[in-house]
Amino acid sequence: MAVAFGSLLQEQTEKDYKVALFEDFSVGLFFWQLILFLVLLFVLRKFAWKPILGAVEEREKSIEDSLASAEKARAEMERLQSDNERILAEARAERDVILKEAREIKEKMIGDAKTEAGTQAEKIIANAKEQIHNEKMAAVTELKNQVAEMSIEIAEMVLRRELDDKAKQGELVKDQLDNFKLN
């Protein structure tokens, strides 16, 4: 059966090809085909392909654009975010600096006050010491002066008494010295 089928097919096919190829070329069909196809080409080009391809391209472009703008927005967002962080960090740093400065100022003020107080106290003490010293010196001088006067007075009296009585002179000096107990 297969052989019969094969030979039948071959016989028919060969015949058909010859018939169709050599006898059936039709000038009229060629003419109409060419005209119809060209008309179809030009009409479709104007009314179908241009709008279709244009629309497809436009859409592709709009997709590309929106993707690009989304990317751009994302980048912008990132930029803003990093900006925010930067600003925040800066603010934080600034706060730290200010706090530090304040602390420093405080410490300096305290320190200054301490030193000031110290020097003031020292000064006062020095003044007091000096005054005490001065007073003491004045007192000592006065004492010396008084001692000198008294010595002179005593010496005067002694000298006077000596002229009177010798015994009495000694007694007098002794009395005088007792009187002049260094009070």
Add this chain to the structure above:
Amino acid sequence: MQIKRFGFFAFLLAFSISRLAFASDDHEAHGDHDEPADKGIKEQIEEVKDHHLKDSHSFHLWGDHANGTSVEFPLPVILWDGELHFFRSSEFHHNENQVVESKGSYFRLYHSKIYKTDAEGTIHYDEEHHATNERPLDFSITKTVFSTILVGLLMLWLFGSVAKRYKKDLVPRGIAKFMEPLVILVRDDIARPNIGEKDYKRFMPYLLTVFFFIWIANLIGQTPLGINITGNIAVTLGLALITFFITQFSGKKDYWAHIFWMPGVPYLMRVVLMPIELLGLFVKPFSLMIRLYANILAGHVVIMSIIGLIFVFGAWGAKGAFFGLTFFLSIIELLVAFLQAYIFTMLSALYFGSAVEEHDEHH
């Protein structure tokens, strides 16, 4: 599609059934393969096939001329033999001798071709029984031309509505959603890689038109209407010629240099290469023409033959087997219909690409 193929089978069955029944009776009566009875079926099949593969002056749907059951509609006949003749193809069947009188001339339809005859419709033959009568230039709207117009209208409607869809909205919906991948296939897989980003846009309208035209024409050829557009060499010649002329007219300096004076090879070789390249110029469209024509015609012949074999073999098992084979081959033909459209478009794009290519470095 297979349902339509089955429909075709049904048509064929419808107009053959009566004689087939008689033939089967003969088989049983004689008890063996009777040659004359067998030949009767074969001849019938042959006739149907010839009728299908050849162009025709009327659009035949089903039925048989011989017993008057033919259902067909007439198409305009346009002839030129110094003056224009115009009449309906049905007029050929009005007279007994199938002669039509127009402006004093007589025309007869004989074996699907129109000959000039006398009033009685006498056909003169040579020794090989070929008609020797004068033939007028036949510009009739034949079945194939009519079908081509149908394909054209279908494409206009189809892509016109696709274009209209896009005007409303850039998002493809409905018919545009179905067609867009194909349009993009032609653009991104055929035109862009073969022609190049710079020039491909110019060739897009032709590539799209030729792709969809061939594809739709091939598909219509698969329907039981018995249309065979792309299986006509006149049609494929027309398409191949357009590709040829577009290629030559877009040829740049480098293209012609590669044909007439191949750069980068010894001078003697250039002289040898020139005629080869020149030949190639014409072989390319010729191969385009033959490839499409032969593939589609072969597909039609094979399918018709196998359908015919369903009737040749008496056993129901054989009938079933050939029916199955027809089914299988019809599916293959669907693939071929697309493939041939793709190949034709792809090769056209390749030729355009070689025409517009600019070589930076000469090899």
